[in-house]
Amino acid sequence: MAEPFNHKAIEQKWRDEWEKNPINVEDGKKPKYYCLDMFPYPSGNGLHVGHWRGYVISDVWSRYKMMHGYYLIHPMGWDAFGLPAENYAIKMGIHPAISTAENIKNIKRQIKQIGAIYDWDREVNTTDPDFYKWTQWIFVQMFKKGLAYEKEFPINWCPSCKTGLANEEVVNGRCERCGTEVTKKNMRQWMLRITDYADRLLKDLDKLDWPEKVKKMQTDWIGKSYGAEVQFKVDGRDDEITVYTTRPDTLFGATFLVLSPEHALAKSLATDDNKEAVEKYIYDASMKSNIDRMQSKEKTGVFTGSYAVNPLNGKKVPIWLSDYVLADYGTGAIMCVPAHDDRDFEFAKKFGLPIIQVIAKDGKEIADMQEAYTEASGTMINSGKWNGMESSELKQKAPEYIEEMGFGKKTVNYKLRDWVFSRQRYWGEPIPIIHCPHCGNVPVPEEELPLRLPDVEKYEPTGTGESPLAAIDSWVNCKCPVCGADAKRETNTMPQWAGSSWYFLRYVDNKNDKELVSREKADKYLPVDMYIGGVEHAVLHLLYSRFWTKFLYDIGVVDFDEPFTRLFNQGMITGKNGIKMSKSKGNVVSPDELVNDYGCDSLRLYEMFVGPPELDAEWDDRGIEGVNRFLRRFWTLAVDSIDAKVKATPEMIKVRHQLTHDVSERIESFSLNTAVAAFMEYNNRLIAIAKKEGGVDIETVETFTQLLAPFAPHVAEEIWQRCGHGDSVFHSTWPKFSEEAMKEDIIRLPVQINGKTREFIEVPADISREDALARAKEAAANRLTGTIVKEIYVPGKIINIVQKQ
RNA sequence: GCGGCUAUGGCGGAAUUGGCAGACGCGGCGGAUUUAGGUUCCGUUGGGAGACCGUGCAGGUUCGAGUCCUGUUAGCCGCACCA
Numbered sequence: 001m002a003e004p005f006n007h008k009a010i011e012q013k014w015r016d017e018w019e020k021n022p023i024n025v026e027d028g029k030k031p032k033y034y035c036l037d038m039f040p041y042p043s044g045n046g047l048h049v050g051h052w053r054g055y056v057i058s059d060v061w062s063r064y065k066m067m068h069g070y071y072l073i074h075p076m077g078w079d080a081f082g083l084p085a086e087n088y089a090i091k092m093g094i095h096p097a098i099s100t101a102e103n104i105k106n107i108k109r110q111i112k113q114i115g116a117i118y119d120w121d122r123e124v125n126t127t128d129p130d131f132y133k134w135t136q137w138i139f140v141q142m143f144k145k146g147l148a149y150e151k152e153f154p155i156n157w158c159p160s161c162k163t164g165l166a167n168e169e170v171v172n173g174r175c176e177r178c179g180t181e182v183t184k185k186n187m188r189q190w191m192l193r194i195t196d197y198a199d200r201l202l203k204d205l206d207k208l209d210w211p212e213k214v215k216k217m218q219t220d221w222i223g224k225s226y227g228a229e230v231q232f233k234v235d236g237r238d239d240e241i242t243v244y245t246t247r248p249d250t251l252f253g254a255t256f257l258v259l260s261p262e263h264a265l266a267k268s269l270a271t272d273d274n275k276e277a278v279e280k281y282i283y284d285a286s287m288k289s290n291i292d293r294m295q296s297k298e299k300t301g302v303f304t305g306s307y308a309v310n311p312l313n314g315k316k317v318p319i320w321l322s323d324y325v326l327a328d329y330g331t332g333a334i335m336c337v338p339a340h341d342d343r344d345f346e347f348a349k350k351f352g353l354p355i356i357q358v359i360a361k362d363g364k365e366i367a368d369m370q371e372a373y374t375e376a377s378g379t380m381i382n383s384g385k386w387n388g389m390e391s392s393e394l395k396q397k398a399p400e401y402i403e404e405m406g407f408g409k410k411t412v413n414y415k416l417r418d419w420v421f422s423r424q425r426y427w428g429e430p431i432p433i434i435h436c437p438h439c440g441n442v443p444v445p446e447e448e449l450p451l452r453l454p455d456v457e458k459y460e461p462t463g464t465g466e467s468p469l470a471a472i473d474s475w476v477n478c479k480c481p482v483c484g485a486d487a488k489r490e491t492n493t494m495p496q497w498a499g500s501s502w503y504f505l506r507y508v509d510n511k512n513d514k515e516l517v518s519r520e521k522a523d524k525y526l527p528v529d530m531y532i533g534g535v536e537h538a539v540l541h542l543l544y545s546r547f548w549t550k551f552l553y554d555i556g557v558v559d560f561d562e563p564f565t566r567l568f569n570q571g572m573i574t575g576k577n578g579i580k581m582s583k584s585k586g587n588v589v590s591p592d593e594l595v596n597d598y599g600c601d602s603l604r605l606y607e608m609f610v611g612p613p614e615l616d617a618e619w620d621d622r623g624i625e626g627v628n629r630f631l632r633r634f635w636t637l638a639v640d641s642i643d644a645k646v647k648a649t650p651e652m653i654k655v656r657h658q659l660t661h662d663v664s665e666r667i668e669s670f671s672l673n674t675a676v677a678a679f680m681e682y683n684n685r686l687i688a689i690a691k692k693e694g695g696v697d698i699e700t701v702e703t704f705t706q707l708l709a710p711f712a713p714h715v716a717e718e719i720w721q722r723c724g725h726g727d728s729v730f731h732s733t734w735p736k737f738s739e740e741a742m743k744e745d746i747i748r749l750p751v752q753i754n755g756k757t758r759e760f761i762e763v764p765a766d767i768s769r770e771d772a773l774a775r776a777k778e779a780a781a782n783r784l785t786g787t788i789v790k791e792i793y794v795p796g797k798i799i800n801i802v803q804k805q
Numbered sequence: 806g807c808g809g810c811u812a813u814g815g816c817g818g819a820a821u822u823g824g825c826a827g828a829c830g831c832g833g834c835g836g837a838u839u840u841a842g843g844u845u846c847c848g849u850u851g852g853g854a855g856a857c858c859g860u861g862c863a864g865g866u867u868c869g870a871g872u873c874c875u876g877u878u879a880g881c882c883g884c885a886c887c888a
Contacts, residue, residue, distance in 0.1 A: 756869090
C-alpha cells in the first residue's frame with residue numbers, strides 16, 4: 001500500500017528545491033515566451049481566492065509553455081503608487097511608503113503560496129526611484145515631443161479623493177475609485193496628447209489577439225466618426241458658427257442650430273429680449289453636475305434671438321442653446337435636422353420648430369411624422385440640386401461638395417480626449433518639470449532623474465487644487481536648469497496609471513541604470529505574448545499602455561508598437577449569489593486556510609475546476625473536496641503502480657494516448673476546467689484498469705504526471721522523481737499522442753428510428769455503411785414496421801433510419 | 806435607448822463541423838468497512854408508474870437542434886444625448 005498523501009511535506013520539499021535550483025533557466029537556445037499577469041496594487045486586505053484564479057491560469061499556461069521548450073518570462077511586481085494605496089494609508093494613518101511596503105510583504109507571502117513559477121529576480125515596484133526614474137524619463141521625452149502640455153480647463157474632479165481625474169476614470173459620472181459623484185473644476189493641468197495616437201490605437205486593434213469585447217470597448221471609447229464641418233454665418237453679424245455633422249447629406253433639412261451653453265458665442269448671441277433667459281440658462285447649466293445632466297432626459301433649451309444662415313440655401317434658421325449639446329465634442333455646436341435625428345426631432349417638437357424632410361422613405365415623404373427617420377437610405381427631396389440623389393451616396397460625397405462650395409470641410413472626429421495626467425495628491429511620481437519665470441516650463445535634466453518624491457509629514461490631499469508637495473518650500477523652490485533663475489517645481493504628481501503603462505518593459509531588464517530597457521533585451525524578450533487579468537482595465541490601463549508603447553516605438557526605444565500580443569480576461573470569483581467579494585460584505589474567502597487544509601495543488605486545481613476561466617464563478621468551498629479526493633486517488637494509483645512494475649497492456653496504451661490528446665487539446669483552447677475534468681475521468685478509468693491488472697505501467701504514470709504538472713506542480717514533481725527521474729518534470733517534453741494509438745476498435749453506435757435513439761449496436765470502428773445499416777436493422781427489427789424512406793449513416797457517430805407508417 | 810454576454814438536473818458545470826443531452830465534480834440516497842462519527846470503498850442519482858417528456862419562452866429549417874434561423878423574456882456587463 002502506498003504511503004498516505006502528505007501535501008504539506010511534498011509542497012515544502014519542492015518549494016525549497018525550486019528555490020535552490022530554479023527550473024526556468026535560459027540556455028541561449030530556447031525561444032522565449034512572455035506570459036504576464038496584471039500586477040497587483042498592494043492592498044491591505046491581501047489576496048482572496050479570486051485573485052488566485054488569474055495567477056493560477058497564467059501559471060498553468062506558463063508551465064505548459066515551458067514544457068514545450070520555451071524560456072519563460074513570467075514576472076511579478078507591484079503597482080504601488082496611486083489612489084488605492086494612498087487612500088488605504090490615509091485610512092490607517094500610516095505613511096503610504098510604510099503601509100505599501102508592509103502590504104507588499106504580505107501579498108508577496110500569499111503569492112508565493114500559489115507555487116507559481118515567478119522569476120523574483122525580475123521583480124519591479126513602481127514606487128522604487130530606480131523604476132520611476134524611467135516613468136519620469138518617458139514623461140520628459142513626451143514633453144520634448146510636444147505630447148505633454150499644460151492647459152487650464154474644467155476637468156473632472158473627485159471631491160472625496162480631492163484630485164482631478166481622467167475621463168477614463170469617471171464611470172457613470174462617478175469616481176472610478178471611490179464612487180463619489182464627480183464635479184467640474186477649472187484647473188491648470190498636465191495633459192498627454194493621446195488623441196494624436198487615436199487613429200493608430202484604433203487601427204492596430206486589428207492585429208491583436210484580444211477578446212472582441214475589449215477591442216469593441218476601445219473602439220467605442222476612441223469613437224471615430226466621419227463627417228463634415230459646416231460654417232453658418234450669423235445673420236447680421238460677422239461671426240460664424242462652425243458645426244460638426246456626420247449627416248451632411250441632410251443639410252437642406254437643417255432648420256435650427258443648437259450651441260452648447262459653454263460655447264464661446266453663447267452669451268453674445270443673445271439679443272436684448274432674450275438676454276436674461278439666456279444668461280440664466282447658461283448659469284443653470286454650469287451648476288448642473290454631470291449626473292444631473294445625464295439623468296434629465298427631457299430636453300431643455302433657450303432661444304438666443306439670433307439667426308444663422310444656412311449656407312446651402314440662404315435660409316435663416318434660429319440659434320438655440322441646449323445642454324444636450326456637448327461643449328467638448330466636435331465644435332460644441334450642431335445643425336439640427338429634426339426630420340432625421342431623434343434628439344433634434346424631440347427638441348423641435350418640444351419648442352415648435354419646423355421639421356423639413358429631405359429623405360424620402362420608401363419613395364415618399366412621411367405624412368404624419370411621429371419619429372425621426374434616421375436611416376441614410378432613400379432619395380433626397382426638398383434638397384435643391386441634390387434632389388433625386390441616393391442618401392447613402394450623398395452622405396459620402398457631401399463633405400467634398402461642401403468643401404468645393406467653400407463653406408466647410410471634410411472632418412473626422414473622436415470621442416477620445418487628451419489624458420488629464422496630473423493629480424493633486426502626494427503618492428505618485430513627481431512630474432519632472434520646473435516652472436521658470438523666464439524660460440517657461442523646463443524639464444528636469446535627465447541626469448537629475450529620478451526626481452525623488454520628498455518625504456513629508458502631511459501627505460493628505462489638501463482639497464485646494466494644490467498637491468501636498470506645494471507646501472514643501474525647500475522642495476518647490478529651485479533654480480531653472482536653463483538660465484539659473486529662481487524657479488518653482490511642478491507640484492502635481494502622476495496618476496496611478498503612469499507606472500503601469502510601461503512596467504512590462506522593465507521586467508526584462510530591471511537592473512539597468514543606463515536605459516529604461518536595453519534594446520538588445522527588448523528585442524530578445526518583448527513584447528508580451530500573453531497578458532492575463534481582469535476586464536476592468538479594458539479602456540484604462542490597456543489603452544494607456546498601448547499609447548505609451550507606441551510612443552516608445554516612435555522614439556526608438558522598442559521595435560514593436562503593440563505591447564500585448566494576446567490578452568485573456570479571466571472571470572471574477574464572487575461570493576454566494578454572484579455578489580462581489582468585499583470586506584464590507586464579509587464574503588471574502590481567503591486562500592490561506594484552504595492552502596493549509598488541502599494544499600496548494602488542490603486549491604490550484606479547484607480554482608481551475610470551478611468553471612470556464614473566462615466566466616465569473618461563484619465560490620463554494622465544498623467543491624475543493626472533489627479535487628482533493630482526485631489528487632489523493634491519483635497519488636495512490638501512481639505510487640502503487642511505480643512499485644508494481646506492471647507491463648503496459650494495449651488498453652493502457654490506448655487510454656494514455658486518449659488522455660494526452662484530451663488534455664492537450666483542452667489546455668490549448670484554454671478550457672482549463674474541462675482539462676481538470678479529463679484528469680478525473682481518466683484517473684477513474686485507470687484505477688479500474690489497475691484493479692484488473694495490479695497497476696498501470698510506468699509510462700502511463702509518467703504521462704499523466706507530465707500532463708498534470710502545470711496544474712499541480714508539487715505533486716507532479718514528487719511523482720516524477722519517484723518514477724526515477726533526476727531532472728525536473730518541467731524539463732521534460734510535453735507528451736505526444738498518436739491518432740492511430742487512440743483509436744477504439746469496437747464502438748457503440750446509437751441507432752435512431754425517425755430521429756429517436758432506440759438501440760445501440762457494437763460494431764468495428766471501420767464498419768462499412770452497408771454492414772452498419774444491416775446490423776442496425778437487425779437490432780431494431782421489431783420497431784421497423786413501416787416503409788423505410790431514408791437511411792443515414794454518419795461513420796463513428798450515428799445511424800438514423802427514417803420510416804413512414 | 807444602443808451594443809455585448811448569459812440562460813442546460815437540487816448545485817457548479819460538460820457536449821469539435823448540427824449526431825447518444827447531463828461528462829466531471831458537489832450535494833443526496835443505499836450498502837460495505839468502523840464500537841460510533843469522520844475517512845475510504847462499492848452502487849445509485851433529470852422528471853415520470855409507464856408510453857414518453859425534458860437545454861428560459863414561441864415558432865421555423867433539418868433524417869436529426871442545447872447547437873442554425875426568426876421572434877420573445879429574464880439576468881449580468883459595457884456605452885449612454887458624441888450630432
